[in-house]
Amino acid sequence: MSTTSPEPESRTRPITGPVRTAVVGTGNIARFHTEALRGLPDRADVVAAVDIDPDTLATFRAHHAIPRGYTDLTTMLSEVRPDLVHVCTPPGAHRAQVEACLAAGASVLVEKPPALSLAEIERMAAAEGGAHGPWMATVFQHRFGSGARRVRALMDAGVLGRPLVATCHTTWFRPQEYFDVPWRGRWETEGGGPTMGHGIHQMDLLLSLLGEWTEVSAVARRQTRDVETEDLSIARVDFAGGAVASVVNSLLSPREESRIRIDFERATVELVHLYGYGDDDWTITPAPGREEEVLAAWEAGEHGVNSGHHAQIVQVLDALRKGTAPPVTSRDALDTMRLIAGVYASSFEGRPVTPADLGPGSPFHDRMSGGRSL
Numbered sequence: 001m002s003t004t005s006p007e008p009e010s011r012t013r014p015i016t017g018p019v020r021t022a023v024v025g026t027g028n029i030a031r032f033h034t035e036a037l038r039g040l041p042d043r044a045d046v047v048a049a050v051d052i053d054p055d056t057l058a059t060f061r062a063h064h065a066i067p068r069g070y071t072d073l074t075t076m077l078s079e080v081r082p083d084l085v086h087v088c089t090p091p092g093a094h095r096a097q098v099e100a101c102l103a104a105g106a107s108v109l110v111e112k113p114p115a116l117s118l119a120e121i122e123r124m125a126a127a128e129g130g131a132h133g134p135w136m137a138t139v140f141q142h143r144f145g146s147g148a149r150r151v152r153a154l155m156d157a158g159v160l161g162r163p164l165v166a167t168c169h170t171t172w173f174r175p176q177e178y179f180d181v182p183w184r185g186r187w188e189t190e191g192g193g194p195t196m197g198h199g200i201h202q203m204d205l206l207l208s209l210l211g212e213w214t215e216v217s218a219v220a221r222r223q224t225r226d227v228e229t230e231d232l233s234i235a236r237v238d239f240a241g242g243a244v245a246s247v248v249n250s251l252l253s254p255r256e257e258s259r260i261r262i263d264f265e266r267a268t269v270e271l272v273h274l275y276g277y278g279d280d281d282w283t284i285t286p287a288p289g290r291e292e293e294v295l296a297a298w299e300a301g302e303h304g305v306n307s308g309h310h311a312q313i314v315q316v317l318d319a320l321r322k323g324t325a326p327p328v329t330s331r332d333a334l335d336t337m338r339l340i341a342g343v344y345a346s347s348f349e350g351r352p353v354t355p356a357d358l359g360p361g362s363p364f365h366d367r368m369s370g371g372r373s374l
């Protein structure tokens with residue numbers, strides 16, 4: 001009698017030609033996904049689109065020449081059987097749609113925030129198919145520019161030394177009319193304010209560089225906008241590697257900017273941009289006496305890739321075709337969501353919070369607001 005378990009049956013089909021993709025939710029951000037896919041004809045085919053609004057769907061399909069359209073995701077999944085579904089709907093729809101795709105054997109690239117709560121993303125991760133897929137990747141496009149990859153490579157090579165202090169500021173401006181879209185500004189449908197919906201990109205990039213966080217102290221406030229969630233948050237985050245960061249997320253800042261600065265032992269690395277960066281948006285300032293080695297490594301590092309959907313989607317398609325883990329796994333996305341939950345928990349409870357405070361049993365595990373009102 002054999003003592004080894006049989007290999008689990010794969011729910012996905014081997015991919016030999018272009019990846020057959022479908023887009024769900026044909027609003028603003030779906031355009032970035034579709035244009036990136038259209039620019040990669042050897043790697044991907046956009047075979048179907050889904051939206052509950054038939055007019056939006058028809059306009060989108062006509063503009064992007066997408067052959068099949070559906071107002072119901074389940075019907076699309078059973079009739080088209082895509083390899084990959086791009087989930088571009090509002091955050092409140094993500095969990096059920098990602099689970100439906102995974103159950104149908106399709107991998108998923110889901111927009112940020114991937115879920116409304118830690119409990120939701122844990123459920124979604126549990127629905128993945130293990131080593132054989134299908135899997136779920138989250139859109140965190142700022143990890144994929146050459147600037148971020150160059151910093152990571154220099155860190156790994158020991159050129160920069162230990163990270164000591166960082167700032168991670170997402171100071172954007174959204175007027176009141178921005179919140180007229182029914183799902184925005186509400187805990188139940190957007191999951192939070194600028195911490196969850198906007199600064200999430202930069203916090204994800206910071207975490208991808210600095211690693212595990214150990215404690216957060218934060219204030220989340222509603223200063224001026226007529227919304228249910230915060231319109232501003234300010235946090236101090238400690239990292240296991242010893243660095244401490246100041247994190248600001250605002251939708252009230254007329255001079256808009258996205259900024260990450262990390263002071264390492266041997267250099268300051270700085271990124272200043274707005275919604276996406278190129279190589280020129282990064283600067284490096286070596287510590288006295290370290291100029292030669294730091295600048296030589298910086299010049300020799302990877303160049304030429306802007307951050308953005310295109311950069312991540314190339315890697316998502318390649319991972320599917322090669323059968324490797326997706327770029328930004330459910331575990332990576334859970335780590336970023338956990339810091340966001342920590343910011344809210346610390347603010348609502350008025351005390352420092354650690355990752356251990358946010359497990360099942362914490363009200364902030366099930367809902368970012370912990371069920372409280374601001």
Ligand SMILES: NC(=O)c1ccc[n+]([C@@H]2O[C@H](COP(=O)([O-])OP(=O)(O)OC[C@H]3O[C@@H](n4cnc5c(N)ncnc54)[C@H](O)[C@@H]3O)[C@@H](O)[C@H]2O)c1
Nearest residue numbers: 025026027028029051052053088089090091093111112113
């Ligand atoms: N990565 C980024 O830089 C970035 C930028 C903007 C928005 N986003 C994210 O993208 C997602 C969508 O944002 P948006 O600005 O495109 O929203 P949007 O409101 O412009 O578009 C959403 C579309 O989804 C459709 N829809 C709603 N519920 C649906 C359902 N159950 N099934 C099918 N279709 C449904 C709507 O009819 C609409 O056409 C959000 O999660 C948002 O946070 C990401």
